[in-house]
Amino acid sequence: MSEVLRQGATQEESHVEGHHNGHHNGHSFWKKWHKAESFISKYIFSMDHKVIAKQFLFTGMFWGVMGGLLSLVFRLQLAYPDTPLPFLEVILGKWGEGGILDPNFYNSLITIHGTVLIFFVLTGGLSGTFANLLVPLQIGARDMASPFLNMLSYWTFFLASVVMFVSIFLPWGPAASGWTAYPPLSALKDLPNMGIGMDLWLVSIVLFIVSALFGGLNYVTTILNMRTKGMTMARLPLPVWGMFIASVLGLLSFPVLLAAGVLLLADRHLGTSFYLSEIFFNGQALPNYGGSPILYQHLFWFLGHPEVYIIIIPAMGLVSEVLAVNSRKPIFGYTAMVISMASIMFLSFLVWAHHMFVSGMNPFLGSVFMYMTLAIAIPSAVKVFNWIFTIWKGNLRLTPAMVFALGFVATFIIGGLGGIFLGNAVNDILLHDTYFVVGHFHVVMGVSALLAMFAAIYHWFPKMFGRMMNRTLGYIHFLFTIIPALLVFVPMHHMGMAGVPRRYYSFQSFDYLSQWQDINVFITIAAIIGFSGQLIFFYNFFYSMFRGKKPTSNNPWKATTLEWTTEDMAPGHGNWKGPIPTVYRWAYEYSPPYLKDSDYVPQHVPPERVKKEPEKVTGEVA
Amino acid sequence: MSGNGIQQPVVPPSRKYQTYKLMLILGIVSIVMFFAGLTSAYIVQRGTKEWLSYDLPLIFWVNTIIILLSSLTLHYGYRAFKIGHYSLAEGLVWLTFALGTLFLAGQWIGWLQLTAQGVILQGTVSESFFYIISGAHAVHVIGGLAALLWLALAIRKRKVTLREVLPYQLVAIYWHFVDVLWLYLFVFFFITL
Ligand code: HEM
Ligand SMILES: [Cu+2]
Numbered sequence: 103m104s105e106v107l108r109q110g111a112t113q114e115e116s117h118v119e120g121h122h123n124g125h126h127n128g129h130s131f132w133k134k135w136h137k138a139e140s141f142i143s144k145y146i147f148s149m150d151h152k153v154i155a156k157q158f159l160f161t162g163m164f165w166g167v168m169g170g171l172l173s174l175v176f177r178l179q180l181a182y183p184d185t186p187l188p189f190l191e192v193i194l195g196k197w198g199e200g201g202i203l204d205p206n207f208y209n210s211l212i213t214i215h216g217t218v219l220i221f222f223v224l225t226g227g228l229s230g231t232f233a234n235l236l237v238p239l240q241i242g243a244r245d246m247a248s249p250f251l252n253m254l255s256y257w258t259f260f261l262a263s264v265v266m267f268v269s270i271f272l273p274w275g276p277a278a279s280g281w282t283a284y285p286p287l288s289a290l291k292d293l294p295n296m297g298i299g300m301d302l303w304l305v306s307i308v309l310f311i312v313s314a315l316f317g318g319l320n321y322v323t324t325i326l327n328m329r330t331k332g333m334t335m336a337r338l339p340l341p342v343w344g345m346f347i348a349s350v351l352g353l354l355s356f357p358v359l360l361a362a363g364v365l366l367l368a369d370r371h372l373g374t375s376f377y378l379s380e381i382f383f384n385g386q387a388l389p390n391y392g393g394s395p396i397l398y399q400h401l402f403w404f405l406g407h408p409e410v411y412i413i414i415i416p417a418m419g420l421v422s423e424v425l426a427v428n429s430r431k432p433i434f435g436y437t438a439m440v441i442s443m444a445s446i447m448f449l450s451f452l453v454w455a456h457h458m459f460v461s462g463m464n465p466f467l468g469s470v471f472m473y474m475t476l477a478i479a480i481p482s483a484v485k486v487f488n489w490i491f492t493i494w495k496g497n498l499r500l501t502p503a504m505v506f507a508l509g510f511v512a513t514f515i516i517g518g519l520g521g522i523f524l525g526n527a528v529n530d531i532l533l534h535d536t537y538f539v540v541g542h543f544h545v546v547m548g549v550s551a552l553l554a555m556f557a558a559i560y561h562w563f564p565k566m567f568g569r570m571m572n573r574t575l576g577y578i579h580f581l582f583t584i585i586p587a588l589l590v591f592v593p594m595h596h597m598g599m600a601g602v603p604r605r606y607y608s609f610q611s612f613d614y615l616s617q618w619q620d621i622n623v624f625i626t627i628a629a630i631i632g633f634s635g636q637l638i639f640f641y642n643f644f645y646s647m648f649r650g651k652k653p654t655s656n657n658p659w660k661a662t663t664l665e666w667t668t669e670d671m672a673p674g675h676g677n678w679k680g681p682i683p684t685v686y687r688w689a690y691e692y693s694p695p696y697l698k699d700s701d702y703v704p705q706h707v708p709p710e711r712v713k714k715e716p717e718k719v720t721g722e723v724a
Numbered sequence: 725m726s727g728n729g730i731q732q733p734v735v736p737p738s739r740k741y742q743t744y745k746l747m748l749i750l751g752i753v754s755i756v757m758f759f760a761g762l763t764s765a766y767i768v769q770r771g772t773k774e775w776l777s778y779d780l781p782l783i784f785w786v787n788t789i790i791i792l793l794s795s796l797t798l799h800y801g802y803r804a805f806k807i808g809h810y811s812l813a814e815g816l817v818w819l820t821f822a823l824g825t826l827f828l829a830g831q832w833i834g835w836l837q838l839t840a841q842g843v844i845l846q847g848t849v850s851e852s853f854f855y856i857i858s859g860a861h862a863v864h865v866i867g868g869l870a871a872l873l874w875l876a877l878a879i880r881k882r883k884v885t886l887r888e889v890l891p892y893q894l895v896a897i898y899w900h901f902v903d904v905l906w907l908y909l910f911v912f913f914f915i916t917l
Contacts, residue, residue: 247743315754323747327739357754361761368856373846376765376853379774392774392848397765404761 147257149249150673154256155234156566159559161263162227163640168267169219170633174626176211179203181626183608197275205607206294209278212605214270216281217303221310222266224413224551226259232420232558233321233345235566239665240339242330242683244676247323255316262309269302277303280605282402285377285395289369292383301370304363311356311363318349318356330664332685337705339663339689340426340439344419347443348412351450355408362401369393396461403454410547411450414514415443417554418485421507423689424557425489427661428504429496430701432690435488442481442488449478459530468527475525482518486511497693497701501659502576506557509584510550516588517546520595535605538598541591549587556583556639563643564658565665569650575642582635589628593621662704663689684708741890748894752901755864759905762860763912766853770916776848777917781837787830788910791865794823795903798872798896805892810879813892817876820899824869831862854913861906868902871895 145153175194178187186201197207234252238245246252270276275295279288283303291297325338325346338346365376369390377398378390426433433439455463455471489511498504520542523529533539556579563571597618602609609615609622657666664685668677683706691703696712703712769775801816835855838844845855875895878884884891 247747251747315751319747319750319754322750323743327743327746353750353754354757357758358761361758361765364860365762365765365856368852372852374849374852374856375846376769376849392772394769394772397768400768401761401765 144673147253148673149245149253151234151238151245151249151252152566152677153673154252155231157256158226158230158234158259159566161260162223162231163643165218165222165227165263166636167640169215169223170636172211172215174630174633175203176208176215177626177629179208179607180609181623183610196273203607206278207275208607209280209605210270210276210295210299213277213280213283213303214266217277217307218266219548220281220409220413221307222259222263224547224555225314225409226310228413228551228555228558229345229348229416230256230259230317232341232416232562233317233349235562236339236341236665237321237324237345238328239565239668239677240342240663240689241325241328241333242664242678242685243324243328244678244682246320247328248320251316252320255313255320258309258313258316262306262313265302265306265309269299269306272298272302274298279303282406283366284402285366285369285398286381289366289377290381290383291370301367304367304370308360308363311360314352314356318352321345321349322353330682330685333705336437337685337688339419340422340433340436341416341419343440343443344416344422347447348415351408351415351447352412355405355412355451358401359405359409362398362405365401366398396458399458399461400454403457404451406457407454408447408450410543411446413547413551415446417510417551418443420558420561421510421554422489422492423661423663424503424507424561425492425511426690426692427561427659428499428501428507429493430499430692431492431496432692433488434491434494435484436688436690438484439488442484445481446478449474449481453478456525456527456530459527460534465527472525472527476522479518479522479525482514486515486518501560502571502573502580503557503561503659505577505580506553506560509553509580510557513545513550513553513584513587516592517542517544517550521546532601533598535603536598537594537602537604540604541594541598544591544594545587549584549591553584556580559643561659562665563646563650564653567647567650568652569646569648570653570658571646571650572642575638579635579638579642582638583632586628586632586635590625590632593625597621657704660702662691662702664705667704667706741893744890744894745897748897752898755901755905759857759860759909762853762857763909766850766857767916769849769853772849774848776850778838778841778843778851780854780913780917781834781841783830783834783837784910787827787834788906790823790830791827791903791906794820794827795900797823798899802892802896805879805889806886808886810882810885814876814879817872817879821869821872821876824865824872824899828862828865828869831858834858850917854917857909857913861902861909864902864905868895868899871898 144150148154148157175190178190187198188201190198190201190203192198194203194207197204234246237243274297277283277288277300278293278295279300283300287293288296288300291300325342329335329338365374368374369377375390375393377395378388378393381388381390422433422439452474453471455467456475459468459471493508520538524533524539524542560571560576563569598604600614600618602615602618609618656669659666664683667683669679685705686707686709687703687705689705691705693701694703697703797816798820801813801820804810804816805813835858838854843851843854845852872895875884875891878891
C-alpha cells in the first residue's frame, strides 16, 4: 500500500511541475484562470469526501434557516389569526396582502417547511454531511468507493435545492399539499398553489431521491469494501454502522417513493387515474375513474416510515459515539446496538400502515400493523437502555457535544412514548391528524435528530475546520434549543388530546378550539425564542471557523477512532500522508483496567506497544 | 476527471472489481424495488371492480425473444473478448445494440397497436399501468443502450481490453438485468391481465 502511495506522490509532483512549466511565462490571465480552475475543482466540483461533507453541511444549514423562518410565519398566523401584521405584506407580497396571510399560502408554508426539514436538513444535511466526513475517515479509506458518484450525489442534491427554492418564489405559489403530498389534492393541478409549484416540488423530490441513491450506493460499497486492514465489521465505530444501515434502508425504500411520484406525475400530466376516482371539482365530475388515493398512501408510507428511520438511525450512531467518548467508557452493548439498529431497519418495512389506521383498512390488517409497530419499541428501548448504561458511572465530560447527545436521548424517550400512544390503533383513531401527531414527530424526529446533528457538529468541528467551537456559547445554545423546543412541542400533545386538528389555518370559527388561543400564542413566542437561539449557534460556528481556538492536539477529545489520526485535512490528499493505519481492536477501548496514565487505547495502536509501555498510549499519530 | 491534485488510487486495484460490481448490484436492487413498488401497486388495484382485462398484441412476444437474443449476443461477445478477438467482440456488442434498438422499436409498435385496440394510457388503471411500467422499463433500456454504445466504441479504441475487462462485465451485468426485468414484467402481465 505504501508503495502505491509513494508512486502516487511522485507522479503528482511531476504532474504539478509539468503543469507550471508550460505556462510559466504566459499571460497573467492564464495564471488567474488556472488558479480559478483549481479552486473550482478543489472546493466546488470537488470529489473529495471532506469537501463534499462541508457542501452538504452548508446546504443543510441554509435550508435549516429557511425552514425555520417559514415556520415562524405560520406560527404567527396561528397565534394572531385575525390581526393584520403589515410586515407580512412586505416580506410575502401578494401572499400577505393587508398583513393577512393567504390561506393557501399557509398550506404552502407548512408543505415547504416539512419537506425541506425532513429531506434537505435531516436527511441530506445530516447523513450527507456525516456519512461523507466519517465513513472514509473512520474505516480507514482514502475516499469513497466512487468519488465521482459522490460529487454527483451532492450536485443533484444542490439541483433539488435550487428547484425547491425557485418554486417558493414563483407567482403561482409553492406546493400546498403537505409534505406527504396526498392525492387527490396533489393530483389536481387546477387548485390554488397546486400547479407549477407542485410540479417543481415533485421534480425536486425526484432529484433528491436520485441524490440519496447515489450517496447510499457509495456509502454501502465503501463500508463493505474499503475498510483498512484489521477493520472488521465487528470493529466498526457505531456512526459507520448507523450510516450503513440507514443507507441500505434508503436504497430499498426511496425507489418506492419514486414509483409513487411517477404515478402522481402521470395523473397530473398524462391523464391517467391511478389515484383518482369519481371526483367532483368546480361543480363538474372529472373523467378520472377507477383509481384510489389510498394506493398513494401505501406507496408513500412504504418510504415515508423508513424515511423517519433513515433520519434517526445515523443520528443514533453519531450520538452513541459522542456518549462513549465523553463518558470515557466503552459503549454498553455494542453488539446489541448493531442488532437493534438492524432490527429497527427490518421492522420499519412492516409498519407503514400505522399512518393509515383511519383510511378504512380492514381492522384485522390494522391490528397486524399495530403489533409490528409496537414491536419497534423493543429495539428502541434496547438502545435507550444501552445509552443510559454507557453514561452510568462514567467519567462524564460535559462538552457541548455531550450535552446535546444527552438531549437527544431525552427527547427520543419523550417522543417515543408519544409513539406508543399512536401505535395503538384504538388511540390513533382519536389522535390521528391532531396536534398530538405533530408533537410526537417533532420531538422524536425533529428535535432529537437536530440535537444529534448539533452534537455531531460540535464534536467533529475541530476535524472539519481545524479549530474548536466556543464552549460557553455551546451551552447557551443548548439551553436556548432544548427548552423552547419542549415548550413548543409538549403543549401540542395536550392540544392533540383535546382534539385540535393539524394543518388548520385558523381555529377561530370553532368554539371548542378557541380556548387554545393563549397556548398558541405561548407556543409561537417559544418558537421565536428557539429560532433566535440558533443565531448563537451560527455566530459560534462562523466565528470559530475563522477565529476559533486551535486544538492543542490532533485528538482533542481523546477518542479511539481513526479520523483523529489524520493530520492533513486539505482536500485531495487521500487523508493519510503515509500508509493507512492498521486497526487492532474495536472502537470503544475506553478506561481499560490495564492502563494507568491514559484512559483509552486508539484502534490503531498495536497490542505490543500497549503491553510494553501502557503508560504511553495516546491517540497521537504514531 | 480529478482536479484534486494527488492522484492516489482511491480504490486499491485489488478491490476495484469487487467494488464497482457491488455498487452496480446495489443499484440494480434499487431498480428492482422501484418495479416491485409499481407491480405491487398494480396487484393491489387489481382487486377493484373497475379492472379491465385485455390481450397483449403478438409483437410483445417477438420483442421478448429479441431482447433475450440480445443477451445471448452480448454473452458470446464476452467470450470472444476473453480470448482476445476484439473485432468479433466489438461486432457482437454492436449487434446487441442493434437488437436493443429493435426491441425499443418493437415496444413502440406494440404501444401503437394497443392504442389501436382501444387500450389507451388514459383508460382504466389496468391500461395505464401497462404503459407506465413498460415505459419505465424502456427508459432503463435506453440507459443500457447508451452503455452498449460506449462499450463498442471503447473496444474499438482498445480502451477496454483484456487488461481492463471490468467495463465489459459491468455493462453485461446491467444489460442482462434489463433483459430479465422485461421477462419478469412480461410474464407478470401475461399472468395477471
Ligand atoms: C416507539 C416508536 C414509535 C411509534 C410506536 C410510532 C408511531 C407512530 C404512529 C402510529 C404515527 C401515525 C400517527 C397518525 O398519523 O395518526 C406516527 C407518526 C409519525 N412518526 Fe412515529 N412512532 C415511533 C417513533 C418514531 C420515530 C423514532 C420517528 C422519527 C425519527 C417517528 C416519526 C414520525 C413521523 C414523522 C410521523 C408523522 C408523519 C405525518 O403524518 O406527517 N416516529 N408515529
Ligand atoms: Cu411511521
